[in-house]
Amino acid sequence: MRTIYLDNAATTYPKPEEVLRAASDAMRKAGGNPGRGSHRLSNAAAELVFDCRTAAAELFGAEPERVVFTMNATHALNYAVKGLAEAGCHILIDNYAHNAAYRPVAGLADAGLAEYDIYDASGDEDEIIENIRSKLRPDTRIVLATHQSNICSHILPIETIGHFCAQYGLHFIVDASQSAGHLPIDLHRMNITALCMPGHKGLFAPMGVGMLISAPDVRYNTILEGGAGIHSLDAVMPEELPERLEAGTLPLPAVAGLLAGIRFVRRTGLQEIHLHECTLTSELTDRLSVLGGVTVSGESVGSVVGFRVNGYSPAEVGAHLASRGICVRTGYHCAPLAHRTVGSFENGSVRAGVSYFNKMSDIHALTGALAELGRK
Amino acid sequence: MPDCILAMKTRTAAEKARRTAAFERMETEVVSVDPSVTRHGCSVGLRLNCADVEEVTRLLDRKGIVYGDVIGRGGR
Numbered sequence: 001m002r003t004i005y006l007d008n009a010a011t012t013y014p015k016p017e018e019v020l021r022a023a024s025d026a027m028r029k030a031g032g033n034p035g036r037g038s039h040r041l042s043n044a045a046a047e048l049v050f051d052c053r054t055a056a057a058e059l060f061g062a063e064p065e066r067v068v069f070t071m072n073a074t075h076a077l078n079y080a081v082k083g084l085a086e087a088g089c090h091i092l093i094d095n096y097a098h099n100a101a102y103r104p105v106a107g108l109a110d111a112g113l114a115e116y117d118i119y120d121a122s123g124d125e126d127e128i129i130e131n132i133r134s135k136l137r138p139d140t141r142i143v144l145a146t147h148q149s150n151i152c153s154h155i156l157p158i159e160t161i162g163h164f165c166a167q168y169g170l171h172f173i174v175d176a177s178q179s180a181g182h183l184p185i186d187l188h189r190m191n192i193t194a195l196c197m198p199g200h201k202g203l204f205a206p207m208g209v210g211m212l213i214s215a216p217d218v219r220y221n222t223i224l225e226g227g228a229g230i231h232s233l234d235a236v237m238p239e240e241l242p243e244r245l246e247a248g249t250l251p252l253p254a255v256a257g258l259l260a261g262i263r264f265v266r267r268t269g270l271q272e273i274h275l276h277e278c279t280l281t282s283e284l285t286d287r288l289s290v291l292g293g294v295t296v297s298g299e300s301v302g303s304v305v306g307f308r309v310n311g312y313s314p315a316e317v318g319a320h321l322a323s324r325g326i327c328v329r330t331g332y333h334c335a336p337l338a339h340r341t342v343g344s345f346e347n348g349s350v351r352a353g354v355s356y357f358n359k360m361s362d363i364h365a366l367t368g369a370l371a372e373l374g375r376k
Numbered sequence: 377m378p379d380c381i382l383a384m385k386t387r388t389a390a391e392k393a394r395r396t397a398a399f400e401r402m403e404t405e406v407v408s409v410d411p412s413v414t415r416h417g418c419s420v421g422l423r424l425n426c427a428d429v430e431e432v433t434r435l436l437d438r439k440g441i442v443y444g445d446v447i448g449r450g451g452r
Contacts, residue, residue: 035387038408038420046406050391065388230386233417240442243386 001325004362009150009178009304009353010329011200011207016264019257023206026256034250035229035243045252052259053242059262060195060213061186068212068242069250073177074100076196076212079245080173081105081142083220084194085114089141092132094121094156095341096149099334101175101196105144121145122341125157129164142171147179151338151351153281153302155183162191171218177201181265182274182303193218199254202273202303202355204261209254212245220245273356277303280354280363287367293374297349298342306342306349309373314350317373321350324369328352380429381409381421383444390420393432393441400435402428413447421447 005013026048032041034049053064070076081104085091091105095118108114119131132143143165145156158174165172171193176185181202187195195213199205214220222237226247230238237244265273278301285300293310300306309317318330331348332339339345352366384390390406397404402424409419422443424432429446436443 038406043406046387046391050388050395053388064392065386230418230420231414231416233411233415238386240386240389242388 002365004326004365006352006354006358006362006366007327007329008355008358009201009333009351012202012204012355012357014357015204015206015257016261018264019204019206019260022260023253023257026253030252030256034252034255036227036249048252048259049250049255052255052262055259055262055266056211056213059266060180061188061190062195062213063216066214066216066241068214068245069255070196070210070212070245071208071251072200072210073175073196073198074210076194076210077101077173077175078104079212079220079223080194080196081144082108082223083245084142084171084173084218086141087113088139089114090137090139091116091142091144092119092135092140093117093144094119094146094337096121096146096151096154096156096338097144097335098146098150098175098177098338099336100177101144101146101173102337118337120341121156122154125160128157129160132161132164136168140168140170142173144173144175146175146177146338147185148176148183148302148304149298149335149338149342150178150304151333151335151344151349152298152300152306152342153304154299154342155179155302158185158192159190165193166191178304181261182270182277184270187213187215191215199258199261202265203258204264205258206254208251209258211258214241222247224248268356274302276356277354277358280358280360281305281352283360284352284354284363284366287363288370291367291370291374294370297339297344303354305352305354306344307352308344308347308349309370312373314348317350317370320373321366321369324365324372326366326369328366378426379423380426381407381423381447382429382432383409383414383419383421383447385442385444387420389441389443390422393422393436393443396435396439396441397422397424397428397432402432402435404428404432409447 034045
């Protein structure tokens with residue numbers, strides 16, 4: 001039975017061949033610890049790490065030294081939220097937020113260190129800005145936005161929100177977990193303070209690396225301390241990024257894979273990738289609409305389609321698809337706020353996430369398997 | 377001409393400085409600095425020809441790359 005992978009919103013699969021090669025080569029040829037010495041292998045590793053910072057900076061409109069490697073997007077978002085929050089400050093978060101963004105904010109509130117409100121980001125640009133404006137308080141310091149939802153293809157107007165935040169002197173944190181490698185993002189032009197993303201989704205890296213990309217002159221409180229390869233007699237982390245936020249050894253093979261993944265995305269082109277994904281999800285949306293008994297939740301043309309099938313729980317649909325070799329994700333997708341927003345809070349939904357490597361035949365196989373449910 | 381070492385704040389800044397200098401055809405090398413010199417423990421520097429110090433620091437200033445003192449001759 002052929003495996004059809006449509007769980008790319010969880011992690012992309014397959015990876016480009018050059019990513020696999022780069023991760024392997026990093027262990028074979030540059031096996032030193034980056035930034036922990038100046039022998040040949042350590043230097044080779046450090047140069048590879050800097051190459052990746054440079055490639056990411058070029059893709060996202062930043063400076064290489066503002067590219068901090070993290071374990072994943074969750075780690076980056078924890079750093080952005082907790083590193084930027086001032087004691088007792090007020091934070092605004094959108095109603096599509098994943099728990100990776102929501103829980104750090106709610107955690108601060110639970111500890112009595114911050115307060116937060118949720119703004120509605122489901123309308124048009126003007127409505128979203130008005131919703132944010134209406135919830136602003138004198139002590140608001142941070143606005144957080146989910147660039148693209150992880151349960152549907154809803155996209156927030158981050159450039160407009162960024163300009164609004166700049167006007168009011170607010171830190172603007174963007175969760176780009178579902179948009180990095182799919183949609184254009186320019187940190188400088190969009191007035192983003194902290195851009196958070198995983199490597200292993202749209203940028204095709206191996207799991208184990210994410211990025212926090214930061215605007216110039218922003219200082220973070222540290223939430224993780226340890227060896228940084230520099231100023232080892234000091235009891236505190238260095239002031240300068242990226243070393244300030246990179247305690248411990250970096251995952252060199254994953255970073256090498258990320259570099260190859262970024263190069264793949266740049267060579268292929270964001271527009272080409274997005275167009276391909278929109279073609280697939282548009283076809284899927286059309287086919288779901290004629291199946292009968294299927295409800296699509298939220299926007300569906302982009303890279304993520306969420307849906308429910310009448311008479312079956314999402315878990316039952318997922319199990320049926322798995323029996324046909326089709327990989328999707330069911331349930332709440334760690335995004336209760338978003339499910340509440342799109343009306344699928346009761347049982348969650350079935351999520352199909354496409355990537356550049358999916359073919360139209362994958363979409364036809366999915367809808368064919370769903371049609372079997374209707375015949376049962 | 378002897379080598380000089382320009383103290384750098386971080387490994388990342390040192391690598392950026394090395395590449396910036398290389399782009400202007402000035403050869404430098406990222407090296408570890410003797411901890412006894414810095415009093416902060418492990419540190420990095422940029423080894424360069426002492427005759428290039430003025431030109432390299434001017435270049436780093438122009439590019440906004442922060443560096444420290446010239447800390448004398450260095451090794452690896």
